[in-house]
Amino acid sequence: xxxxxxxxxxxxxxxxxxxxxxxxxxxxxxxxxxxxxxxxxxxxxxxxxxxxxxxxxxxxxxxxxxxxxxxxxxxxxxxxxxxxxxxx
Amino acid sequence: xxxxxxxxxxxxxxxxxxxxxxxxxxxxxxxxxxxxxxxxxxxxxxxxxxxxxxxxxxxxxxxxxxxxxxxxxxxxxxxxxxxxxxxxxxxxxxxxxxxxxxxxxxxxxxxxxxxxxxxxxxxxxxxxxxxxxxxxxxxxxxxxxxxxxxxxxxxxxxxxxxxxxxxxxxxxxxxxxxxxxxxxxxxxxxxxxxxxxxxxxxxxxxxxxxxxxxxxxxxxxxxxxxxxxxxxxxxxxxxxxxxxxxxxxxxxxxxxxxxxxxxxxxxxxxxx
Numbered sequence: 001x002x003x004x005x006x007x008x009x010x011x012x013x014x015x016x017x018x019x020x021x022x023x024x025x026x027x028x029x030x031x032x033x034x035x036x037x038x039x040x041x042x043x044x045x046x047x048x049x050x051x052x053x054x055x056x057x058x059x060x061x062x063x064x065x066x067x068x069x070x071x072x073x074x075x076x077x078x079x080x081x082x083x084x085x086x087x088x
Numbered sequence: 089x090x091x092x093x094x095x096x097x098x099x100x101x102x103x104x105x106x107x108x109x110x111x112x113x114x115x116x117x118x119x120x121x122x123x124x125x126x127x128x129x130x131x132x133x134x135x136x137x138x139x140x141x142x143x144x145x146x147x148x149x150x151x152x153x154x155x156x157x158x159x160x161x162x163x164x165x166x167x168x169x170x171x172x173x174x175x176x177x178x179x180x181x182x183x184x185x186x187x188x189x190x191x192x193x194x195x196x197x198x199x200x201x202x203x204x205x206x207x208x209x210x211x212x213x214x215x216x217x218x219x220x221x222x223x224x225x226x227x228x229x230x231x232x233x234x235x236x237x238x239x240x241x242x243x244x245x246x247x248x249x250x251x252x253x254x255x256x257x258x259x260x261x262x263x264x265x266x267x268x269x270x271x272x273x274x275x276x277x278x279x280x281x282x283x284x285x286x287x288x289x290x291x292x293x294x295x296x297x298x299x300x301x302x303x304x305x306x307x308x309x310x311x312x313x314x315x316x317x318x319x320x321x322x323x324x325x326x327x328x329x330x331x332x333x334x335x336x337x338x339x340x341x342x343x344x345x346x347x348x349x350x351x352x353x354x355x356x357x358x359x360x
Contacts, residue, residue: 016328018335021306025325032310 001072001079003051007044008085015041026083040074050075089113092130094122096174099130100167106137112160112238112260115270116167119236119281131170135159157262164268168222168237178224178233179330181316185218185232186210188359191286192232194223194338196316201291202348205245208252208269210352216280217271226282229334234281238268252348254278286359288312288335289343291351298354301342305332308340 014025022038024031033041039060043053054071061067078084089107091114093100099122104113113135134145142159144151146166153159172180183196184203195203204220211217219235226233241253242265253259253269257278260268272279290303290311312331313322321327345351 014325016325016332018305018309018332020304023306023309023325023328025323028323030313030323030325030328032306034306 001050001075003049005050009044009046010041037074040071092122092124093117093120095120095171098174099125099128100133100170101130102133104135108137109135109156111156112268115258115273116164117236119234119272133163133167160260160262172222175224181223182221183223183316184220185223186215187283188215188356190359192218192283193355194232194285194288195291196288196312197291198315202293204239205252206348206351208239209348210355211271211278212252212254213349213352213356215352215356217278218280218283229330230337231282231284234279236272236279238270240266241269285338287338288340290340292342292344294344295346298345298351303340303342305335308335
């Protein structure tokens with residue numbers, strides 16, 4: 001996982017927020033994310049790298065030593081689904 | 089013999105020339121029957137019985153059927169497709185829908201999980217059927233409309249003891265997998281035209297007592313899109329936005345049950 005990768009901002013018009021997650025339209029497909037995934041996606045601002053995002057999440061949940069691997073796994077999943085678009 | 093059906097903004101006419109077709113022709117989509125319209129275009133569904141079998145003249149095609157059973161299958165399919173197309177401006181969910189005067193539930197689940205059996209069990213317990221398989225929302229997205237397609241019941245359901253099919257509903261045997269049960273007959277007894285949606289239920293068949301469990305919107309939305317809609321619609325963000333409003337006003341519940349009659353009883357209590 002290239003932690004210098006900067007994920008592109010997701011168009012708010014492509015998002016439907018729910019009480020415990022979010023649906024995102026990427027390409028022709030809808031993808032569903034739980035509240036943690038939603039929190040990570042909200043950090044896509046076109047400037048933060050994956051490494052920055054991991055640091056933010058770790059800082060939010062300092063008592064949870066699984067945060068960093070979980071966030072990395074999330075990005076791996078996005079990459080496997082061809083959903084990671086680099087910011088211009 | 090002739091009947092007119094008002095479906096959406098359009099009209100279909102069913103015509104048949106032989107009383108031997110009376111086992112199904114008079115019952116097909118009867119709740120939608122209207123008086124003879126004035127001078128207006130109608131879609132014609134005609135069955136002519138002759139020495140060689142039954143000739144069906146349907147919109148866009150002609151079908152030769154060897155017997156009444158094949159004719160019933162072809163006619164029901166053609167009418168259902170026509171009706172769905174006329175209601176194309178309504179959101180239509182794959183599921184089963186039934187309820188009481190106070191409201192209805194929409195059962196959404198995979199093929200074979202028992203939606204039809206549950207709906208029939210509910211009818212035999214005194215609840216109203218709206219539809220099985222095709223459940224159209226009204227334009228307000230708060231009510232579900234009756235879609236009076238006959239229930240397609242397999243022989244294993246008919247063989248259940250007790251059988252969930254009401255004895256006074258007309259039926260027509262087509263194949264081992266399909267006996268048409270006209271749950272909208274007698275008129276008004278087992279069916280309703282329109283009811284407010286109170287809950288969306290996602291069934292989980294397992295032994296034991298009936299249990300309802302709250303669900304989050306994310307899981308419910310995912311199941312609703314994948315199990316309630318086709319491959320095209322399930323990737324529609326506009327549909328997801330519309331359905332979110334439905335999930336807010338009709339809370340989704342996970343619904344575990346073993347016996348369909350007990351389940352129907354529990355659903356009636358849920359709607360009280």
